[in-house]
Structures are given as C-alpha cells and as structure tokens.
Amino acid sequence: SFEIALARSALTLQVPAGRSILEVVREHGIDMPSSCEQGACGTCMVTVIEGEPDHQDVYLNDSEKRSGSRMMTCVSRARSPRLVLDL
Ligand code: FES
Numbered sequence: 001s002f003e004i005a006l007a008r009s010a011l012t013l014q015v016p017a018g019r020s021i022l023e024v025v026r027e028h029g030i031d032m033p034s035s036c037e038q039g040a041c042g043t044c045m046v047t048v049i050e051g052e053p054d055h056q057d058v059y060l061n062d063s064e065k066r067s068g069s070r071m072m073t074c075v076s077r078a079r080s081p082r083l084v085l086d087l
Pocket residue numbers: 033034035036037038039040041042043044045057059072073074075
C-alpha cells in the first residue's frame with residue numbers, strides 16, 4: 001500500500017493493494033471523472049505535486065511518464081511511499 005495526500009482536500013488516504021487511487025478518492029467524496037478505467041483514455045488524470053508515480057497506463061508517452069508530473073488514477077500506483085496529488 002501507499003499513502004496519498006490530497007493537497008486541495010486536506011485529506012491523507014491509504015491505497016491498499018488491489019484498489020485504485022480512483023476508487024479510494026471516490027470513497028472519500030472526491031468527484032473524479034473516469035471512462036475506460038484501464039489506463040487508456042486520460043479522463044482520470046491528475047497532477048502530481050510530490051512523489052514518484054508507478055505508471056501503469058498506456059496514455060502518457062515516455063517523456064511524460066519520466067517527468068512524473070501527471071498520472072492516471074485508475075491504474076497507476078506509487079514508487080515512493082507517498083504521493084501528493086492536486087485533488
Ligand atoms: Fe481512462 Fe483512467 S479512466 S485512463
């Protein structure tokens with residue numbers, strides 16, 4: 001599992017194995033759009049303020065993935081213990 005801190009919502013949440021960031025934030029009342037939920041469409045993208053995403057999507061290109069400034073919340077996870085997201 002890893003921790004996500006939601007900068008605009010002042011919430012810190014745990015994302016356990018087997019659950020997505022998208023599921024966890026929605027459970028806490030954050031209204032996140034999604035469509036494919038398979039990392040392909042870009043609808044569920046968020047800005048990453050701090051931390052290193054573990055990209056599992058096929059939407060971002062390699063340089064976008066390396067920059068780590070945005071991620072897909074339906075499939076991608078964290079390489080660092082904590083991500084700070086612009087949510
Ligand atoms: Fe399509 Fe996440 S909902 S990339």
